[in-house]
Amino acid sequence: MPHILAIDQGTTSSRAILFDGDMTIAHVAQEEFTQIYPQSGWVEHDPEEIWDSVVxxxxxxxxxxxxxxxxxxxxxxxxTIVWDRETGKPIHNAIVWQDRRTADFCEDLKAEGFEAEITARTGLLADPYFSATKVRYILQAVEGAQEKADAGQLLFGTVDSFLIWRMTNGKRHVTDATNAARTMLYNIREGAWDEVICKRLGIPMSMLPEVLDCAADFGTTDMFGPELPILGVAGDQQAATIGQACFEPGMLKSTYGTGCFALLNTGDELVQSQNRMLGTIAYQLDGKTTYALEGSIFIAGAVVQWLRDGLGIIKDAKETQALAETADPSVELYLVPAFTGLGAPYWDADARGAVFGLTRNAGPAEFARAALESVGFQTRDLLDAMKADWNGAAEGTLRVDGGMSASNWAMQFLADVIGAKVDRPKVLETTALGAAWLAGMRAGVYPSQAEFAATWALDRQFTPQLNDADKNRRYAGWKDAIRRTKS
Structure with a gap:
């Protein structure tokens, strides 16, 4: 049977994964690219470097x-990328999802009461995390950009749109519903770009791509030989939700990459969160929208990178598990990795990282353990908020994926602190698998949704081992650390 090419363009690297007819990985190539930090809290990528890495x-x-x-x-x-319609050249570096430079403007939107409009229309909050205020910043920061945008000379897109534009030689300016839903410009109730929000932010609607289903005809490319159709697109967390076969309401997955993102399938119900979770689109197939509650943690795997690159206490991420196992149990260190602010459910753009509980006995092992535990604690923050928001979020099993899910120690602590079973699948590349299945299903190569779900296979299940008293005591310490960290 034919192969499917999945392009997984991530925050720190680009990967191409070739899946065979049985949805098994046949070949992988990966290339990292530069992270640019112009100021504290600012994060950029060079779009040309992203493009070169993908090619x-x-x-x-x-x-x-x-x-x-x-x-x-x-x-x-x-x-967020803004480029010239005629030349295809970006007019500014890509502003990365982690970037917080538009925090002050988001506070202005809240002060004027506009956040309620944003939430009602998009399911999101007025936060620098999303694309909309990044677009506005670029139009104001680059000389003449606003005038060019008003004249229809500029285009905006998330990374998928930019790649497809380049791959189709400028013939298609498109995105899918899941990426559109994360821009803070897309009305997820009506399934259309929102004129009210665009007008308030000064973003001409002529800049915006056409929005399609996750499995659709996104165009063809001849860059790699004979023309190949692009038939599947989804934002990374929604692709992971699909790859984890979370197709039934109440199913929950959490992906541990640079950040951590938990998505809870809420079916055809768009839940209006009372606990600062996000209402979003899980996926859209055959014109039917499936919604989700989402919680976003900005720093998960990135905290391990910080141990390596910032503190220099490890040389490889795999060392954290062995260190954590040797940590002094009497030292209860809490590391709050708010390097670029706090995400859900706090949404504090000005908070910065902090460490609590330092003693003379605290060393590399204790820092490694605290780093891994911070991911578990943050996940519980999200799950508790989801349970408060929606009755369908019962005490179910959490499906996990992403690089950090390979750590048995981290996943056992996660099960302990959330007090629920944690299932790790045999295929950890669920993000790429989700994208591959969308394209392969559309091409008639891969099975239907129900048949695909039946292929999901368990690698290992982690069950809670910590008693309730210890679990609640440790979590209370975390909540105190959060309270002290918030600005």
Whole structure:
């Protein structure tokens, strides 16, 4: 059977993964690219470097098979690119989802009462995390950009849109519903770009891409030989939700990459959160929208990178588990990794990282343990808020994926602190798998939704081992650390 090419364009690297007819990984290529930090709290990427990395990894794997049927794309969400319609050249570096430079403007929106409009229309909050205020910033920061945008000369897109524009030689300016839903410009109730929000932010609607289903005709590309159709697109967290086969209301997944993102399938009900969770689109197939509650943690795997690159106490991420196992149990260190602010459910753009509980006995092992535990604690923050928001969020099993999910120690602590079973699948590349399935299903190569769900296979289940008293005591310490950290 034919192969499917999945492009997984992430926050720190681009990957191309070739899946065979059985949805098994056949070949992988990966390439990191530069992280740019112009100021504290600002994060950028060079769009040309992203593009070059995607071309490089795709070129490395397409030669491995001569029967590629389609391409699926998944991407870092919210990251914002504005480019010239005629030349295809970006007018500014990509502003990454982690970037907090528009925090003051978001506070202005809240002060004038406009956040309620944003939430009602998009399911989101007025926060720098989303694309809308990043677009506005670029139009104001680049000389003449607003005038060019008003004249229809500029285009906006999340990374998927930019890649497709380039891959189709400028023939298609498109995105899918899941990426559109993360821009803070898309009305997820009506399924259309929102004129009221665009007008308030000064963003011409001519800049915005056409929005399609997750499995649709996004165009064709001849960059890698014979023309290949692009048939599947989803933002990385929604692609992981699909890859984890969370197709039934109440099913929950959490992905541990640079950040951590938990999505709870709420079916055809768009839940209006009372606990600062996000209402969003889980996926859209055959014109039918499935909604989700989402909680976003900005720093998960990135805290381990900080141990390596910032503190220099490890050389490889895998070392954290061995260190955590040797940590002094009498030292209860709490590390709040608010390097770029706090995400859900706090949404504090001005908060910065802090460490509590330091003693003379605290060393690399205790820091490693605290780093891993911070991810578990933050996940519980999200799940508690979801349970308060929606009756369908029962004490169910959490499906996990992403790089950190490979750590048995971290996943056991996660099960302990949330007090629920944690299931790790055999296929950890669920984000790329979700994109591949969308394209392969559309191409007629891969099975239907129900048949695909039946192929989900368990690698290991982690069950809670910590008693309630210890679990609640440790979590109370975390909540106190959060209270002290918030600005």
């Amino acid at each position: 490089s990894v795709c070129s490395a794997v397409v030669t491995k098979a001569d029967d590629i049927a389609a391409i699926g794309i998944t991407n870092q969400r919210e990251t």
